[in-house]
Amino acid sequence: MQVYLDNAATTPIDPKVIAAMVATMEQNYGNPSSIHAHGRKVKTIVEKARKTVAGLLNVSPAEIFFTSGGTEADNTAIVRGIIDHGIMHAITSPLEHHAVLHTLEELEKNGTIRLSLLSVDGKGNVDLRQLEQLLKENPRSFVSLMHANNEIGTITDIEYVSALCKQYQAIFHSDTVQTMGHYVHDLTKLQIDFVTGAAHKFHGPKGVGFLYVNHHTKIKPFIYGGAQERNMRGGTENVYGIVGLAKALEICYAQMAEHQQYIQGLKDYMIGQLKMHIHGIQFNGDITRENSLYTVLNASFPCTDMADMLLFNLDISGISASGGSACSSGSAIGSHVLHAIHADNERPCVRFSFSKNNTREEIDFVVGKLRTLCLEKA
Numbered sequence: 244m245q246v247y248l249d250n251a252a253t254t255p256i257d258p259k260v261i262a263a264m265v266a267t268m269e270q271n272y273g274n275p276s277s278i279h280a281h282g283r284k285v286k287t288i289v290e291k292a293r294k295t296v297a298g299l300l301n302v303s304p305a306e307i308f309f310t311s312g313g314t315e316a317d318n319t320a321i322v323r324g325i326i327d328h329g330i331m332h333a334i335t336s337p338l339e340h341h342a343v344l345h346t347l348e349e350l351e352k353n354g355t356i357r358l359s360l361l362s363v364d365g366k367g368n369v370d371l372r373q374l375e376q377l378l379k380e381n382p383r384s385f386v387s388l389m390h391a392n393n394e395i396g397t398i399t400d401i402e403y404v405s406a407l408c409k410q411y412q413a414i415f416h417s418d419t420v421q422t423m424g425h426y427v428h429d430l431t432k433l434q435i436d437f438v439t440g441a442a443h444k445f446h447g448p449k450g451v452g453f454l455y456v457n458h459h460t461k462i463k464p465f466i467y468g469g470a471q472e473r474n475m476r477g478g479t480e481n482v483y484g485i486v487g488l489a490k491a492l493e494i495c496y497a498q499m500a501e502h503q504q505y506i507q508g509l510k511d512y513m514i515g516q517l518k519m520h521i522h523g524i525q526f527n528g529d530i531t532r533e534n535s536l537y538t539v540l541n542a543s544f545p546c547t548d549m550a551d552m553l554l555f556n557l558d559i560s561g562i563s564a565s566g567g568s569a570c571s572s573g574s575a576i577g578s579h580v581l582h583a584i585h586a587d588n589e590r591p592c593v594r595f596s597f598s599k600n601n602t603r604e605e606i607d608f609v610v611g612k613l614r615t616l617c618l619e620k621a
């Protein structure tokens with residue numbers, strides 16, 4: 244049996260998305276910037292996709308910019324949001340994806356900003372009281388906090404953060420890469436400045452994503468060149484990727500409640516089975532339903548002598564998951580997230596991440612393998 248439980252890394256493309264992309268490839272090869280009929284036809288396809296994405300997020304199509312993925316969208320929001328608004332202080336958490344952390348660290352290193360890192364508790368909750376205190380002391384800050392963590396799944400209340408940011412005139416960016424397509428995002432209600440998405444995390448193609456920029460938040464172009472993306476991002480559009488992204492998001496929204504219930508059921512089942520069969524199992528992050536991304540489960544195993552061999556053994560048993568250890572301070576390897584929440588660095592940790600394609604039989608197979616591996620080493 245081959246089991247794929249690494250859907251937070253990337254998801255398989257939905258067959259309907261592939262069909263939509265192939266149909267576009269076969270029938271439409273014009274350049275959307277060309278003014279002749281072939282070009283105009285493809286331009287219409289791109290704008291239709293933009294309208295679909297905007298409609299699902301309840302914003303205007305002019306607020307959606309297609310990018311090469313989540314990393315580019317995060318980089319753009321941070322660099323342009325900070326530089327174009329003359330921001331001198333930014334606030335984030337040590338649990339952010341490197342697309343956010345490394346970008347902010349670079350701006351700190353080159354003297355553009357001072358960077359404050361929020362404290363986090365053992366479950367990955369950021370200290371929102373400290374955030375308010377920092378916002379009070381530094382009005383007009385830039386805040387970047389992800390909606391759900393990609394390694395441990397802990398959710399941050401971005402509605403609350405957006406209200407705080409509004410109160411203290413801060414610019415708010417949220418990396419929503421792991422929750423886009425998995426939760427309803429009504430961005431008008433949220434009053435946020437920047438939001439990011441990557442199609443490959445919601446059964447769309449790789450190498451395409453988007454950045455939402457609130458129309459009140461003016462920024463300069465992020466890639467200079469042609470007039471694509473309303474002069475903001477030069478370069479011929481990834482037309483087929485954009486078509487796939489819009490189709491994938493549309494499918495997610497149409498079946499969201501059903502998929503959420505199904506996937507949450509798989510996660511709950513796996514938690515129960517792991518607790519039942521593996522003595523000493525622990526979980527990293529907050530695993531309560533309200534405060535945890537339903538697609539992610541990070542478990543810490545008692546077989547301390549196995550380290551990375553646990554993942555390797557799962558791999559040779561046909562099971563794809565990811566993980567790592569907390570690593571000791573200063574080490575080049577290991578997870579910065581597990582390290583920040585002080586996960587036990589002796590215990591191997593595995594992130595299992597689920598999708599609509601997984602089944603209970605797969606979970607039984609994985610738990611059975613884990614049980615054998617841990618017992619062998621006990």
Ligand SMILES: Cc1ncc(COP(=O)(O)O)c(C=O)c1O
Pocket residue numbers: 251252311312313314315317340342389392393418420421441442450452
């Ligand atoms: C939370 C988060 N942000 C950003 C990214 C980067 O997205 P992309 O791979 O599309 O550049 C990822 C991907 O792993 C992610 O999980």
